[in-house]
Amino acid sequence: MSLLEARGISKHFGGVQALQNVYLTVEPASIVGLIGPNGAGKTTFFNVLTGVYVPDGGTLTFAGQPLPAGQPHRVARAGLVRTFQNIRVFPQMSVLENVMVGFHGRTRSGLLGAWFNGPAVRREEREIREGAQELLKWVGLQEMARRVASTLSYGAQRRLEIARALATSPRLLALDEPVAGMNGAERGHMAELILRIRAAGIALLVIEHDVRWIAQLCERITVLDHGQRLAEGTPAEIQDNPQVIEAYLGHGSHG
Amino acid sequence: MIVPLPRFKPLWIFLGILLLPWVIEGLLGRGWVRILDFALLSVLLAVGLNIVVGYAGLLDLGFIAFFGVGAYAYALLASPQFGLHWPLWAILPTGVLVAASFGVALGWPTLGLRGDYLAIVTMGFGEIIRVFLNNLTAPVNITNGPQGITMIDALHLGTWSFARPHRVLGLPLPALVGTYYLFLLFVLLALFLSRRLEYSRIGRAWMAIREDEIAAASMGLDTRRLKLLAYALGAVFGGVAGGLFAGFQGFVSPESFTLQESVMILCMVVLGGMGNLRGVVAGALLLAFLPEVLRPLGGWQQHWFHRVLIDPSTLRLLLFGVTLVVLMRWRPEGLLPSRARAREWHTS
């Protein structure tokens, strides 16, 4: 059974048809690339997927269950989390706290717990903190734990977003342009991190403009153009697809 | 920086706080102890509003309504109005429940709203409550209209009344000083509860919502529930303060619960430094005392110019307004901001 199945997703804003009848599937523990020129609808697809926008039509199935439309927190708790193209860390919180927030859905303590601060609550807090530190180490930010998030470099903020998302213990991690604005070495690090995440059994859906970078990572690629699915296939198939080449040359590309 | 537990202040600060009303009474007279007591209620209110505005980032311009609800709850349950004379320990939990339900009632319709829409709706809510307080006299006279409710039972625990002087261990304890200690207890409790929340799972979640609601929801935070919780809790703090106010003052009327009062508490929170408890306390004390400090303006004018040039109460409010503007220009992040906030402003 596929982990994620999106069938016939459509979404429009006023006169703009941002998505039109889009199909996409992600197998468990696989990496899928989502590419397309600017304005193709990639981010919109993420927003629909994660409940930020309600689609006009289509169905979303995650691990056999329908995804709750328009309810981001329930999507996240179902095991589908994402990062944002225009980074959205919690700017004034410390790096460690950012990641600790990710544990929210998996922990229980409430008002009374906070007030009485009993042994169970303290243990939970300790576990969250240690878990967060562990994740920071994983993404290479262990030195930054106490820094205020907004003071990090862009690259570090992107990794922080990934650590925060991993804290929710997802089954599918959706990354929106994780290497935008990064140089070659940083792109290499990010690719390595993505492969490590997949090795931990987590599937990934990755948006990226740079076809060559994404091709070396994923099993399958979906191409969007003008809100429609232009092509779907293995990286090799996609790179040879004349329509795809045309779409990219036609619009001018980043990669 | 993560501080897991509230840090205990050096002993001498505690001593100072304990002795403060005596010093004030000795130096400035009894009237100032009363002002001090009211100032503590302001602190309680500001700490409550800080949960909503400072922690969860929800702009609330109708906060005084909860103060009013708490005050009227106390007034109705302990006055000749309905012939009820409940004891404090029974009123408080009732008041807490009532205030919390009002908090949820306000929060519910506003959950989907952003920023300034929230401001106007909370403002409207505050006005609605005030109109009801003013007019709920028919068919059953509940609030007694603009005259308000008088002859409210004084704050008391068992036979110990806070409206009367006592002797403790042979020492005289004036009523106002006794009340100070009672209010202080509530303030310390409120600070303690706030502090614990700030560094808890819930507090973190609130701050995440404040910083970026969409990101917070996308990380699995049930933002609706968390926001309602903030409203309800803030309302409870406000309600308790209101109950104490009613019992302390002995009468309540709608004019204590106007929008201006809501605005004043918001000023305390923002001016002191949103989200930082020490700042909020400082802001509340500053704004509670400032008008009182400026009160003798007429006398000073008399002294310096041998006549009153400018109506003292006008001058007082004028200076108050100027102070707000100057303070905000000088420190837009508040007097004692949380560290992160200060950094944000000074690096941008």
Next chain:
Amino acid sequence: MVTFLQQVLNGLTLGCIYALVALGYTLVYGILELINFAHGDLVMIGALVSLSLVRILLGWGAPLPVALAGGLVGAMGACVLLGIALERLAYRPLRHAPKLAPLITAIGMSMVLEQSSALLWGRGYRSFPDLGLTHSLTLGGVLISPLQGVIVLGSLGLLGSLLWLIQRSALGRAMRATAQNPVAAQLQGIDTERMITLAFVIGAALAAVAGLMVGAYYQVAHYTMGFMLGLKAFTAAVLGGIGNLSGAVLGGILLGLLEALGAGYLGDWTGNLFGSNYKDVFSFATLILVLLFHPSGLLGRHAPEKV
């Protein structure tokens, strides 16, 4: 039916005044996302300045239209100067400060304006000179005063031409561009600071007109009158969709009508349980209901936030 028409007329009059004030809120909000808390006080200043000027000019034997025009021009001048001062002193220095900081300075400025007016005009109610325009005519049972006619026609004309100008003129386009995306507007060579000042100037001028009208209509002015009026007008702006200019006009007129009808009929509707003293509850409850179903107001753009 006659009472109904009467209430509609009264509501329309009030609503036009609200619309004038609401437009000032919305103009500033559209660009700065700032609630100009002191805007209501500009209306109060407009009322008091025009009151004094009209009284003086009438005292000098000037004919009524001249006195009124003099009062209006004087009030506009005062309000515009104050509006600019407000922006320079209280808001501009805090352009990049935390979001609530300008709200506090706005509240401070509002107090300063109110108390300064109390100093200049006293704390009592000031009665507006009798303009001789309040002697009502009866039109099919409905009482209508020439003043009401002037208010409704005058403000609708003013609002209409202003909206048209902002839609059509180059200056208006620049303003709208600034409101939509200040950074992009600046890149296109628009002087955004000037646009911001302009928003304050237009808002202040409208506030002066509203001040004269409201003073003449109720025949009194008072240093605290701006507060409630401002609150209502802001409500109107939100009702229509804050930042949306036609929304402010629609919201203002609607709120005026709601209030008048609420005052007239609440008692009948609720079996006298809630009388006209609940009219504000009625307006605010309507606002909350509207926002519940239309979270960005009646004409506000309902687009989801771009993520």
